[in-house]
Amino acid sequence: DQQVKQNSPSLSVQEGRISILNCDYTNSMFDYFLWYKKYPAEGPTFLISISSIKDKNEDGRFTVFLNKSAKHLSLHIVPSQPGDSAVYFCAENYGQNFVFGPGTRLSVLP
Amino acid sequence: DTAVSQTPKYLVTQMGNDKSIKCEQNLGHDTMYWYKQDSKKFLKIMFSYNNKELIINETVPNRFSPKSPDKAHLNLHINSLELGDSAVYFCASSPQGGSYTGELFFGEGSRLTVL
Numbered sequence: 001d002q003q004v005k006q007n008s009p010s011l012s013v014q015e016g017r018i019s020i021l022n023c024d025y026t027n028s029m030f031d032y033f034l035w036y037k038k039y040p041a042e043g044p045t046f047l048i049s050i051s052s053i054k055d056k057n058e059d060g061r062f063t064v065f066l067n068k069s070a071k072h073l074s075l076h077i078v079p080s081q082p083g084d085s086a087v088y089f090c091a092e093n094y095g096q097n098f099v100f101g102p103g104t105r106l107s108v109l110p
Numbered sequence: 111d112t113a114v115s116q117t118p119k120y121l122v123t124q125m126g127n128d129k130s131i132k133c134e135q136n137l138g139h140d141t142m143y144w145y146k147q148d149s150k151k152f153l154k155i156m157f158s159y160n161n162k163e164l165i166i167n168e169t170v171p172n173r174f175s176p177k178s179p180d181k182a183h184l185n186l187h188i189n190s191l192e193l194g195d196s197a198v199y200f201c202a203s204s205p206q207g208g209s210y211t212g213e214l215f216f217g218e219g220s221r222l223t224v225l
Binding site for chain 2: 042049100103
């Protein structure tokens with residue numbers, strides 16, 4: 001059973017609109033949740049994280065929301081740009097362990 | 111300067127062979143990892159080393175043996191390669207303590223194809 005779930009394998013959004021990527025988890029004992037972005041033939045790159053004691057973290061166009069009661073987090077990208085097209089992984093961090101979700105492929109259409 | 115570098119980037123080999131993938135990080139991080147991305151694109155942890163000591167060892171066949179000669183290097187040796195070993199293997203590192211906010215820094219990946 002997956003510890004970190006991303007139930008949408010893909011998402012298409014028009015340029016300039018908001019992209020919302022979702023992630024659900026089962027383990028409540030974590031330190032951080034992180035979002036990673038991955039282009040083809042490259043390694044994942046860190047995008048933004050949120051501490052377990054926060055419910056929101058914002059960095060430029062990227063905002064992550066954490067709802068601990070629902071065991072759910074989301075990444076908002078606004079406005080979306082064609083360069084945002086990539087696979088997005090959410091990952092749970094506790095101690096020195098990182099558990100990744102299966103990823104959501106985002107396509108931003110011009 | 112590449113922060114986490116892996117070699118080789120592509121590796122094609124026959125079943126039964128032994129092969130190694132090397133990883134080096136120049137970030138001064140204490141912890142290094144090997145992840146496997148399988149055909150379904152899941153990123154699964156295999157091993158983690160902290161200052162040359164093994165701290166995470168997931169259920170991985172004994173044919174896989176990590177070696178960390180120093181904290182900047184974590185190599186992966188695979189014996190008796192099988193078809194199911196075909197995957198992309200990612201090395202990663204992370205800092206600990208201080209301003210740590212949970213980032214993992216990944217290499218570009220090594221695509222292993224076993225024929």
